[in-house]
Amino acid sequence: MLPTRQKVLRRFWYAVMPMSDLGEGPKPFTLLGEKIVLFRDAEGKPVALQDRCAHRTSRLSAGRVVNGNVACAYHGWEFNREGTCVRMPQLQDPERTGNFKIPAYHCTERYGQLWVCLGDPITDIPTIPHFGEEGWRCIHERCDVWDTAALRIIENAFDNAHFSYVHEKSFGFADRPEPAPLALRPTEWGFIMDSTVPVRNTDDLTRAVNIKSAKELDRVYEKEWLMPFSVRMTLSYANGLKHIIVAWIVPVDDKRTLFNQFVLRNDTEADSPAADVIAWDMKVTNEDRAILETTDWDVPLNTRSGEERNMPIDRPGIELRRRLLKLLQDHGEREVRRDEPGWTAAAANG
Ligand code: FES
Numbered sequence: 001m002l003p004t005r006q007k008v009l010r011r012f013w014y015a016v017m018p019m020s021d022l023g024e025g026p027k028p029f030t031l032l033g034e035k036i037v038l039f040r041d042a043e044g045k046p047v048a049l050q051d052r053c054a055h056r057t058s059r060l061s062a063g064r065v066v067n068g069n070v071a072c073a074y075h076g077w078e079f080n081r082e083g084t085c086v087r088m089p090q091l092q093d094p095e096r097t098g099n100f101k102i103p104a105y106h107c108t109e110r111y112g113q114l115w116v117c118l119g120d121p122i123t124d125i126p127t128i129p130h131f132g133e134e135g136w137r138c139i140h141e142r143c144d145v146w147d148t149a150a151l152r153i154i155e156n157a158f159d160n161a162h163f164s165y166v167h168e169k170s171f172g173f174a175d176r177p178e179p180a181p182l183a184l185r186p187t188e189w190g191f192i193m194d195s196t197v198p199v200r201n202t203d204d205l206t207r208a209v210n211i212k213s214a215k216e217l218d219r220v221y222e223k224e225w226l227m228p229f230s231v232r233m234t235l236s237y238a239n240g241l242k243h244i245i246v247a248w249i250v251p252v253d254d255k256r257t258l259f260n261q262f263v264l265r266n267d268t269e270a271d272s273p274a275a276d277v278i279a280w281d282m283k284v285t286n287e288d289r290a291i292l293e294t295t296d297w298d299v300p301l302n303t304r305s306g307e308e309r310n311m312p313i314d315r316p317g318i319e320l321r322r323r324l325l326k327l328l329q330d331h332g333e334r335e336v337r338r339d340e341p342g343w344t345a346a347a348a349n350g
């Protein structure tokens, strides 16, 4: 599937960066192949416009923000939050622009994140329990672009079969490749996967979860897939700690994906310093990143195509594909692949 070619994916909200990363000036971002410019209006509210000036196509993100409007760096035309051109400095009456528009997108702030929807939203921004509640802290962990498809990252979040290999150096048992069993519960916009996974309690995990006595821990997972590509996973430990990872997986284009992750915890800095929590999750996600960047980016949704083989524990990945295929079909679309109809595995790795 090529996310940039599937129109219904433009109708979901995506968390493209923490609000704190936006700062003062305009910032570029590419969402589903669409170049956008992000900035704050006069009230500090986020704005998303097409990153292309209507005059001579210069990227507006190279400009600056003036009174809550974005001013083009080339000839200074200014555009407001609706994308309306409100000023052309060269005119005798600079405000008499004719009020034409460039495309503006839905844009808002939630959970300290900047959210954009390129189309007409078909669902709300997902609900994240405990965010902002007393007794819970939020730790921002990473926001970076990986060279892999969004679907590869989200599928990996529900893959119980890779721990002994990809995470051999962190929490996996190299000599215990049998995957922990899992159960799936469908939801309106995804599913919930329950599973209990034994993990090695290494020194750095000990610091991150504050359990010193045991060599092995049972990690109880409740992972919720948030269509199309994001995940909220609650990791519960025997000491009562809940480590809720929220990973916003944002398709930049067909080959590149933003990995934007924070964690919610019901403990304190004295229990586990944020730096140790971040270091642990960075280590684990870097292991995932390294392997995912070796995979093919044009992921087939149709599991009967024979391009990829499956085993019984791959059920979540198969369900992901089935539900995404249904989403496309429900909106009158079919799966678009890279080279239709003559696709070959050899070409896909080129
Ligand atoms: S290109 Fe933007 S004002 Fe001329």
Ligand SMILES: [Fe+2]
Pocket (backbone or CB within 6 Å): 156, 162, 166, 167, 284, 288
């Ligand atoms: Fe992993």
